[in-house]
Amino acid sequence: EPEVTQTPSHQVTQMGQEVILRCVPISNHLYFYWYRQILGQKVEFLVSFYNNEISEKSEIFDDQFSVERPDGSNFTLKIRSTKLEDSAMYFCASSVGIAFFGQGTRLTVV
Amino acid sequence: AQTVTQSQPEMSVQEAETVTLSCTYDTSESNYYLFWYKQPPSRQMILVIRQEAYKQQNATENRFSVNFQKAAKSFSLKISDSQLGDTAMYFCAFMKPLPAQKLVFGQGTRLTINP
Numbered sequence: 001e002p003e004v005t006q007t008p009s010h011q012v013t014q015m016g017q018e019v020i021l022r023c024v025p026i027s028n029h030l031y032f033y034w035y036r037q038i039l040g041q042k043v044e045f046l047v048s049f050y051n052n053e054i055s056e057k058s059e060i061f062d063d064q065f066s067v068e069r070p071d072g073s074n075f076t077l078k079i080r081s082t083k084l085e086d087s088a089m090y091f092c093a094s095s096v097g098i099a100f101f102g103q104g105t106r107l108t109v110v
Numbered sequence: 111a112q113t114v115t116q117s118q119p120e121m122s123v124q125e126a127e128t129v130t131l132s133c134t135y136d137t138s139e140s141n142y143y144l145f146w147y148k149q150p151p152s153r154q155m156i157l158v159i160r161q162e163a164y165k166q167q168n169a170t171e172n173r174f175s176v177n178f179q180k181a182a183k184s185f186s187l188k189i190s191d192s193q194l195g196d197t198a199m200y201f202c203a204f205m206k207p208l209p210a211q212k213l214v215f216g217q218g219t220r221l222t223i224n225p
Contacts, residue, residue, distance in 0.1 A: 031208065031209065033212065033213075035213075037153075041217075042201070042215050042216065042217045042218055043155070043201060043203075043213075043215040044215075045212040045213065045214070048211075048212055050209055055209070056212060089153055091155060093155075095208075097143075097208060098145075098157060098160060099145075099157075099205075099213055100157065101154065101155035101156075102154075103152070103153075103154045104154060104155075106153075
């Protein structure tokens, strides 16, 4: 069964460093998303991406964040200068009406 | 803006019992989708069931069924014959129709199935 895959599963980074979270969506899906879940809290929308551009972004998705689909298969989330409060589980999802989630990347900023 | 509310932070039942998780939402849209996602301790998000608002019939997937009350904006999940593997966080979510519409999640209900 096709699935969304995310790498790495866990990343530890120092405050101020740049991180790139990677996702391979399901191949025939057209809509891509990043969500964030701070430990113990609800899942929050960050950004949606369609037709090679951002469709919508939340207030969380500030200038420190960017997304890219560099080669037609990968979908990446970059955080330019990480802060302690960026520590969270980051989920990639792809959709053709039903969103399928990757297994998540646990980001720890120290 | 849409909001989703899950009023039960935690629930606990015995194995084989039936349990119902509540969800209410607020929207001015007439057409939309509702979902229940399960998040086990591994923290992966797994789709449990989906309901289209234009369908009056309640969705069912094996032991999982929903009670969709559109006028009341209520969307509860019933788990029959609960199993230990059902222990997880359950999130209710709302989505406007495509294109590229985001999911809006509730706060979640932590469900524990006891042996």
